[in-house]
Amino acid sequence: MRKIVHIDMDAFYASVEIRDQPELRGKPVAVAWDGPRSVICAASYEARQFGLRSAMSVARAKQLCPQAIYIAPSFDKYRAVSQQIHEIFQQYTDLIEPLSLDEAYLDVTSNFKNLPTATDVAQAIRADIFAHTHLTASAGVAPNKFLAKIASDWNKPNGLCVIKPNQVAQFLPNLPVGKIPGVGQVTLQKMQSLNIQTVGELARHSQAELAHHFGRYGYRLYDLARGIDERLVNASRERQQISKETTFSDDKFLPELAEHWQNLAYRVWEQMQKKQVMARTVSIKLKTSQFKTITRSVTYSSHIPHYDEFQAAVLHIIERLTPELSQQLMFRLAGVGVAELALQQEQAQLRLLE
Secondary structure (H helix, E strand, O other): OOOEEEEEEOOHHHHHHHHHOHHHOOOOEEEOOOOOOOEOOEEOHHHHOOOOOOOOEHHHHHHHOOOOEEEOOOHHHHHHHHHHHHHHHOOOOOOEEEEEOOEEEEEOOOOOOOOOOHHHHHHHHHHHHHHHHOOOEEEEEEOOHHHHHHHHOOOOOOOEEEOOHHHHHHHOOOOEHHHOOOOOHHHHHHHHHOOOOEHHHHHOOOHHHHHHHHOOHHHHHHHHOOOOOOOOOOOOHHHOEEEEEEEEEEEEEHHHHHHHHHHHHHHHHHHHHHHOEEEEEEEEEEEEOOOOEEEEEEEOOOOOOOHHHHHHHHHHHHHHHHHHOOOOOEEEEEEEEEEEEEEHHHHHHHHHHO
């Protein structure tokens, strides 16, 4: 039986800003560039009481909460704090799967400090985080990743929830299906049309029925409804992908994006060099003025070694995509990303062996 801890910082970006500007404490704070096309990166719990949330447009947020205070994000600062937090994780285990700057899974089936229970580990990590950063974290403790993630959200903010193996059968049946990670609005609406409101109701359907209604995801839903999640904590996830996006102040036609593609490609390559990684998969992302997202990617047989080749790969995807798009389409966002990453040193060793 594995012991998994999911750590989730509380309103991370907003909490960092409030920590550094104590006069903001108790006020509705949104981390976002203050512009009509901007979206919120994070909202304090005071702001959330007015309905503000991540990914909401600033224009909409100002309608809901005119008194909110907007602070431009400082990602270098957030990355530095995240690094502090990960150094704390590493004092307890090397099985760490980062999900973002403020969230990670830890496998503490055994731990470096020989604490007797996973609950003890979670409490110690939360205490260490507060002592070193003056920020609060919520934690979920469970026998697998699925349950640990649900648990970490149960007593937010600054909370701890433990789901022991013998409690799973009692915990799951009344859980709303919207709490299942990966169940988005479309899937939720489909479940509701089938009169599936809770995990208990989901569990009454056979694997074949769920596969019929939800495709391949139906097989996973069948397992999750029974508390089954065999995924291991993936300690190499930290370097799985890198991406950069830019939101334009006004909508643009595709030919107007040439300079932006070059800038995005350079920013991604710069991050790859900092992390000393190479990529096999290159992707681009576009969001239309109507908020429809378009993505395309290409995976190569070997990792891309030079910037010129990487830039050419980005432009090649755009050239292939252009004939598919209406010339009348306008775009509000563009992005470039890479995946299938490997350390430069690893690739150099492989070439030497070859």
